[in-house]
Amino acid sequence: xxxxxxxTKVFNRGKVNEVAALNDVSLRIAPGEFVVLVGANGxxxxxxxxxxxxxxxxxxxxxxxxxxxxxxxxxxKRSRWVARVFQDPLGGTAPELSILDNFRLAALRTQxxxxxxxxxxxxxxxxxERIARLGLGLEDKLQQPMGTLSGGQRQALxxxxxxxxxxxxLLLDEPTAALDPKSAEVVMETAESLIRQYNLTTxxxxxxxxxxxxFGSRLIQMAQGRVARDLDRDAKEKLxxxxxxxxxx
Amino acid sequence: xxxxxxxxxxxxxxxxxGLGIFITMKIFRIPDITTDGSYTLGAAVTAVLLMQGWPLxxxxxxxxxxxxxxxxxxxxxxxxLKVDALLAGILVMTGLYSVNLTLLGRSNIPxxxxxxxxxxxxxxxxxxxNELWVGLLFLGILSALLAYMLRTDFGIAMxxxxxxxxxxxxxxxxxxxxxxxxxxxxxxxxxxSGFLVAQYQHFTDINMGIGIVLVGLGSVLIGDALISWLxxxxxxxxxxFVLAGCILFQMILAxxxxxxxxxxxxxxxxxxxxxxxxxxxxLARRKQL
Numbered sequence: 001x002x003x004x005x006x007x008t009k010v011f012n013r014g015k016v017n018e019v020a021a022l023n024d025v026s027l028r029i030a031p032g033e034f035v036v037l038v039g040a041n042g043x044x045x046x047x048x049x050x051x052x053x054x055x056x057x058x059x060x061x062x063x064x065x066x067x068x069x070x071x072x073x074x075x076x077k078r079s080r081w082v083a084r085v086f087q088d089p090l091g092g093t094a095p096e097l098s099i100l101d102n103f104r105l106a107a108l109r110t111q112x113x114x115x116x117x118x119x120x121x122x123x124x125x126x127x128x129e130r131i132a133r134l135g136l137g138l139e140d141k142l143q144q145p146m147g148t149l150s151g152g153q154r155q156a157l158x159x160x161x162x163x164x165x166x167x168x169x170l171l172l173d174e175p176t177a178a179l180d181p182k183s184a185e186v187v188m189e190t191a192e193s194l195i196r197q198y199n200l201t202t203x204x205x206x207x208x209x210x211x212x213x214x215f216g217s218r219l220i221q222m223a224q225g226r227v228a229r230d231l232d233r234d235a236k237e238k239l240x241x242x243x244x245x246x247x248x249x
Numbered sequence: 250x251x252x253x254x255x256x257x258x259x260x261x262x263x264x265x266x267g268l269g270i271f272i273t274m275k276i277f278r279i280p281d282i283t284t285d286g287s288y289t290l291g292a293a294v295t296a297v298l299l300m301q302g303w304p305l306x307x308x309x310x311x312x313x314x315x316x317x318x319x320x321x322x323x324x325x326x327x328x329x330l331k332v333d334a335l336l337a338g339i340l341v342m343t344g345l346y347s348v349n350l351t352l353l354g355r356s357n358i359p360x361x362x363x364x365x366x367x368x369x370x371x372x373x374x375x376x377x378x379n380e381l382w383v384g385l386l387f388l389g390i391l392s393a394l395l396a397y398m399l400r401t402d403f404g405i406a407m408x409x410x411x412x413x414x415x416x417x418x419x420x421x422x423x424x425x426x427x428x429x430x431x432x433x434x435x436x437x438x439x440x441x442s443g444f445l446v447a448q449y450q451h452f453t454d455i456n457m458g459i460g461i462v463l464v465g466l467g468s469v470l471i472g473d474a475l476i477s478w479l480x481x482x483x484x485x486x487x488x489x490f491v492l493a494g495c496i497l498f499q500m501i502l503a504x505x506x507x508x509x510x511x512x513x514x515x516x517x518x519x520x521x522x523x524x525x526x527x528x529x530x531x532l533a534r535r536k537q538l
Binding site: 074075076080082083086090092093094095097098101102104105108109111113114116117118143145 | 397398400401402403404405406408409412413415416417418419420421422423424482
């Protein structure tokens with residue numbers, strides 16, 4: 001459960017470039033709900049995601065995750081509940097570390113990183129099996145540095161990494177924006193299957209209207225730092241592509 | 250032969266500092282200049298305690314703690330006060346000059362007729378072989394410990410922190426705390442180099458750390474060039490090449506001296522040499538473009 005109560009976020013307060021990115025936004029996202037967030041550039045979508053993940057702290061208002069007040073809790077502590085896939089495929093992984101090292105960190109997201117060698121044969125087998133399910137042929141390249149993979153491969157692996165440890169909330173910040181159509185398809189199919197399998201509460205930011213139609217159980221449109229439209233599954237399914245385009249003028 | 254053996258031992262003594270600079274520069278990508286101060290701090294603590302008759306084990310322990318504290322200070326200034334890492338290092342290094350001078354009580358302390366780690370662990374009749382074996386033993390232990398640590402879950406988290414901060418934050422890692430720990434380990438290692446060098450050269454001098462960061466930097470850059478050239482990924486092999494870089498650097502300086510270069514010019518040669526290591530690959534890349 002994600003609860004945002006009267007969230008306001010102002011950047012550069014008191015300066016000439018002061019911007020109110022979010023303006024008194026209140027939202028309740030139920031457990032297992034899959035929310036698709038759309039809006040023009042600068043409408044506050046990513047700021048909203050940052051407020052949920054803890055990457056940004058609100059100027060006003062409160063944030064609760066699973067009933068717990070987390071408004072001032074830093075991002076690394078919120079990772080107990082929240083996994084995130086960044087728009088930039090480089091952002092969600094450590095490029096110089098091997099695929100295996102990246103997965104080891106992901107497997108310990110909610111745990112202490114101890115002074116013991118945790119990558120054993122059993123762990124390698126488990127990672128290999130999971131990666132094999134993607135069908136990208138990466139299961140035999142576990143020692144390869146993450147930075148040598150394509151953007152699509154990295155995003156698919158980042159998604160897989162997000163469920164290596166206990167996860168309640170998955171934040172997808174335009175995960176396919178930097179990908180070619182085929183890679184984007186693989187990434188979104190992987191995301192959908194994992195969300196269903198682990199019953200994740202999900203927020204997806206996208207500019208792709210077809211993704212908006214195809215995925216999610218709720219659609220929220222942001223405009224000028226506010227929630228402009230909030231449509232449930234029925235209303236979302238009735239929505240035509242042309243109508244959505246009209247939202248952006 | 251003895252001349253080059255001396256350079257080899259000097260390289261071994263400075264290798265701990267090389268490992269420390271590898272942590273800050275290559276793992277965390279932090280330009281840490283605390284090194285100049287923490288190296289002398291290690292030597293100063295060693296000299297003062299040995300002169301007071303302390304046994305070697307507590308001296309090593311206290312040297313590590315003091316070096317680590319210097320690193321923690323730089324880490325706190327950098328992460329808590331959001332001061333640029335370079336400036337934070339300069340501030341702590343400058344402050345350490347007074348701390349070291351206060352510890353020493355004068356500008357230098359000779360360590361004559363005192364049991365050193367080299368005499369305590371002596372196996373051979375000739376002193377130089379004892380210095381060589383103790384240097385190798387010391388470095389063997391330090392490298393093994395560091396290689397093990399960097400392969401643990403904590404070590405992976407540490408390596409990831411310097412690689413992608415957005416990723417590590419999302420993976421539940423407190424980047425600031427990790428940087429402070431990294432700087433503490435790096436400066437503890439540097440202080441251990443001070444511990445070894447003070448006993449090897451039988452004195453501690455307040456100015457012995459001036460410009461030493463450049464020696465460490467040059468050594469790591471040589472090691473890094475070899476690592477990139479050979480495409481080495483295993484962390485323990487990378488550490489081995491950093492150690493090789495430290496020894497190679499001292500060897501090159503020794504060759505310069507043997508060719509009759511004025512010792513007063515040694516710092517200038519060090520600077521020019523490091524500049525060459527940094528500059529030549531860049532010029533070569535520009536030519537390729």
